[in-house]
Amino acid sequence: MARILLVEDEGAIAQTIEFALRSEGFTTAHALGGREALRLASGDPFDLAILDVGLPDTDGFTLCRELRRRGDLPVIFLTARDAEAERVRGLELGADDYVTKPFSPRELVARVRAVLRRSGVRASDAGFELDPVGHRIHFRGKRLDLTRYEYGLLAELLRRPGAILTRAQLLDRVWGSERDSTDRTVDTHVKTLRAKLRDVDAAADPIRTQRGLGYSLQVD
Secondary structure (H helix, E strand, O other), rough: OOHHHHHHOOOOHHHHHHHHHHOOEEEEEEOOOOHHHHHOOOOOOEEEEEEEOEOOOOOHHHHHHHHHHHHOOEEEEEEOOOHHHHHHHHHHOOOOEEEEOOHHHHHHHHHHHHHHHHHHHOOHHHOOOEEEEOOOOEEEEOOOOOOHHHHHHHHHHHHOOOEEEEEEHHHHHOOOOOOOHHHHHHHHHHHHHHHHHHHHHHOOOOOEOOOOOOOEEOOO
């Protein structure tokens, strides 16, 4: 079963979560703060991290960025805050889910399973082959003729099939610090990508618009 990294400084909450996860067959490792979490993450890889936003030595958002520098680890945030700004910030960092305290341990386990299912999906299930070394992408066996930014955009979606990537995430990862880039820039490139995919398969529509959020790669 999957290995879960739990970062939570409230002992009673952590014990409840660990009990629920272990009862379902998951392996868990618990850290009270960010430094301990990074130490644990430097060992055997985890399949998912559950991060409390409020930690004694850092915050969950900063810890998420540090963990993501080491690999594409699925993340669920826990927080006592129910403000929209906090949820948006977590999503922009690439969080896969966001759970507000108090919550049901059973619900959290269900969300863990859902995130793991999405992260286990392969881009090849949608007919894509990604070659990051050669900066090439094949679709249905045919190499796509992509611009630099079309390649970067599609590659980001392919790395996390099924997950929603916000426009802000895509701008940051593909266009970086280019000042002229806007949400409209992302939308325009998605439009041209869709056209090139339809040139290969007229019925293909794997890039899905998530209204008010961004885009995801749909797989069968």
